């Protein structure tokens with residue numbers, strides 16, 4: 001951070017929990033590409049005289065998330081009306097939670113430090129406005145699509161414990177991993193299922209007082225989150241260093257222009273005239289149910305990371321990448337259980353599986369890794385076999401046999417090749433014997449040209465022995 005400023009970031013993250021139906025009605029949760037207004041009913045359209053009903057699956061997903069974040073779950077919780085007028089909000093209010101959220105006081109462990117979680121609560125999403133037309137002819141039209149109206153949302157609110165754009169992005173990534181691991185959300189940002197709203201301020205390093213913050217709305221990629229925070233920090237620094245004051249406001253992020261822009265001055269809680277939702281009874285959470293949910297939580301990413309490092313001796317970086325994706329982590333551990341070698345399999349997942357996202361049957365991965373590790377096939381052959389197995393579903397041993405992939409590991413056969421190469425390259429042999437050790441590389445290259453199937457390790461051992 002330049003010039004002795006410290007960055008302070010808190011984050012609100014909205015996540016759509018995995019449920020079949022909406023928060024307070026039986027409508028299916030809309031998917032991208034559904035015809036506009038096809039997943040709606042009188043409840044989510046806000047018709048007078050209708051009554052909402054709480055979706056138990058959404059409550060369960062929210063409780064699981066809160067428990068995975070080590071939150072306290074109070075026995076009593078309730079829903080409140082947050083009143084405001086906007087065309088994508090047909091009721092004229094949003095049902096949210098105000099002073100008695102479903103959970104509070106948790107934390108998420110990031111590498112090196114703990115980010116406190118203030119609360120995780122449930123609410124409903126708004127609809128969408130689609131603006132069309134062209135500026136030139138001033139023919140603007142706006143359309144309302146209420147498929148998203150009433151979709152359940154979990155709001156995860158952190159304390160201002162993040163200190164850089166990197167940390168803010170790491171936090172959002174870690175949160176997504178956690179949600180996917182416990183199965184409470186798919187959290188696909190490109191589908192709008194996870195939206196981040198960082199609030200950012202800066203202060204003189206060493207100061208305890210918080211600066212004036214701005215809040216960035218609806219950021220829907222990790223890259224945008226990182227860029228937007230970097231931009232906002234520079235902007236605020238310039239404002240303060242030129243003697244100005246930062247205005248507390250909500251700002252948007254333009255990905256195309258790479259800048260934030262003012263949207264509206266910050267509203268305060270009292271502007272919303274919150275009051276308890278009269279159409280819903282307060283919700284009593286059964287402590288027995290909470291304990292059942294807690295007991296059913298799978299191993300969490302932080303614990304799994306520690307275990308992979310400890311149990312298999314994985315490098316921290318590899319473990320971070322593998323645990324960051326539940327499917328990779330499960331693939332790894334199931335392959336290991338099937339006898340795959342620990343380190344080379346981790347290396348394979350990091351370098352071959354993660355970049356392509358192509359997953360193989362774990363038993364097949366184990367088979368392939370054993371072939372590679374045992375020196376039966378080369379790495380290029382293993383790669384080809386891997387992708388063919390992913391495509392066709394056939395076993396690696398079948399593919400290896402069919403292609404005649406098999407390394408030349410037989411010493412007698414290799415010896416003949418090595419001798420032939422030495423005969424054909426007397427100069428390199430002399431150089432090596434005269435102390436130019438790099439001549440070995442040239443001889444190995446010649447050998448691979450003659451015998452591409454040669455097992456590299458055995459061949460170079462032989463070569464070294466004969467050069468003696």
Ligand SMILES: [Zn+2]
Nearest residue numbers: 025027041044
């Ligand atoms: Zn509905």
